Amino acid sequence: MLHYDIETNEIFSLVAKVCAQLILLPVRDQKQDKAEPEFAQIIANFCKCPWDQITAVNAEKDLRPGETVEEYTAVFRQLIADVTNLFHQVIEQQLEDTSISIRPDWKEVITPDVFSNIVGMFELNNISLDIPTLATMERLSQQEPAERPLDGQYSDLVFLEGTGLYSIICTMNHSCDPNCVVSFEHGNSRATVRATREIAAGEELCITYIDVGQSREARQEDLSEYQFVCQCRRCLANDSEDEEPEEEEEKEKSMEEKQ
Ligand SMILES: [Zn+2]
Numbered sequence: 001m002l003h004y005d006i007e008t009n010e011i012f013s014l015v016a017k018v019c020a021q022l023i024l025l026p027v028r029d030q031k032q033d034k035a036e037p038e039f040a041q042i043i044a045n046f047c048k049c050p051w052d053q054i055t056a057v058n059a060e061k062d063l064r065p066g067e068t069v070e071e072y073t074a075v076f077r078q079l080i081a082d083v084t085n086l087f088h089q090v091i092e093q094q095l096e097d098t099s100i101s102i103r104p105d106w107k108e109v110i111t112p113d114v115f116s117n118i119v120g121m122f123e124l125n126n127i128s129l130d131i132p133t134l135a136t137m138e139r140l141s142q143q144e145p146a147e148r149p150l151d152g153q154y155s156d157l158v159f160l161e162g163t164g165l166y167s168i169i170c171t172m173n174h175s176c177d178p179n180c181v182v183s184f185e186h187g188n189s190r191a192t193v194r195a196t197r198e199i200a201a202g203e204e205l206c207i208t209y210i211d212v213g214q215s216r217e218a219r220q221e222d223l224s225e226y227q228f229v230c231q232c233r234r235c236l237a238n239d240s241e242d243e244e245p246e247e248e249e250e251k252e253k254s255m256e257e258k259q
Contacts, residue, residue, distance in 0.1 A: 011163065012083050015118045018043065019087060023106040042167045049120040049227065050113065052076040057225050077112075080119070084112040122163065124226055125170045127182055127191070127207075129162040134187040166191055175206035175232040176219055182207055206232075 021039050052073040059069045088107060095102070103109060132140060136157045169182060169191055179199050183192050199205065210222040216235055223230050 011119060011122055014163070015115060015122065016083075016087050016090075018118050019110045019115065020091070023091075023102045023109055024100070043118075043121070045167070046121050046125045046165070046170065048117040049124060050116045051080060051119040051123065052116065054120050054123050054225060054227075057227070058221065077116070080116045081112045084110065084115045087115070122165060126163045126165050127170060129160065129164050129184060129189060129191075131160040131162070131184040131187065131189065133158045133160065137185075137187060162189070164189060164191075169193060169207070172205060172207045174209040174223065174226070174230065176208065176210075176212045176216075176230060176234040177232055178206045178208045178212070179203065180205050180207050 022043070055076050056069055056073050059072050063069065063072055087110060091102075091106065094100075136159060139157060172180070172193075179195060179197055180193050181196050183194060184190070185192050193205070193207070195205075209226060210219055212219065212234075214222070220230060220235070229235075
């Protein structure tokens with residue numbers, strides 16, 4: 001059985017909201033003056049991939065004895081089928097008591113394949129939200145940057161964690177030597193992109209998708225889920241600094257704590 005954890009359920013809840021927007025769209029468009037970028041257009045801008053294909057990458061290390069990758073990914077496909085079915089049931093129930101009209105072909109629009117592709121789109125494009133509450137921001141502002149606790153050592157400070165698809169930020173490419181960082185400075189989900197160094201005219205703005213404090217091998221393994229091979233300056237260089245595994249044990253420990 002797959003562990004139905006809170007994070008997975010929250011992703012499904014977000015995907016269901018995207019699906020609901022997609023089937024409501026024709027109605028919404030009649031009321032809007034089209035000044036806003038169309039929701040479907042924003043969604044169309046991002047690459048998609050079935051969720052079980054993403055889970056198949058690096059699946060070997062999670063397989064149980066005797067289990068095949070095919071059997072492993074079948075669990076994810078079944079989960080998507082169940083959740084899509086649930087989505088259909090909920091929409092039908094909701095429609096009984098309202099006058100909201102949605103696309104008549106909505107059941108053909110929201111299929112398990114579409115649901116799976118949107119989960120995959122989130123996996124490939126979303127950024128993590130790590131939002132300090134206003135009280136936490138106040139506390140942090142009283143400390144010198146060097147005295148602030150490192151990631152994962154906040155103890156009594158409160159951060160809101162989440163995931164989000166930002167229409168511009170999530171189109172930024174990855175670099176293991178990024179020239180920009182995403183921060184949350186307003187006590188809400190409003191994201192800010194800040195330069196971390198001088199950027200030359202014409203230089204691409206990049207953020208990082210992973211922990212860049214790791215060895216090249218560990219970075220490339222983490223990036224394999226995003227289905228590209230990083231060609232950044234650090235990955236292409238023959239620097240010996242990038243060969244040294246940094247704090248691998250620490251990383252594995254924190255991964256275990258997260259699960
Ligand atoms: Zn790289």
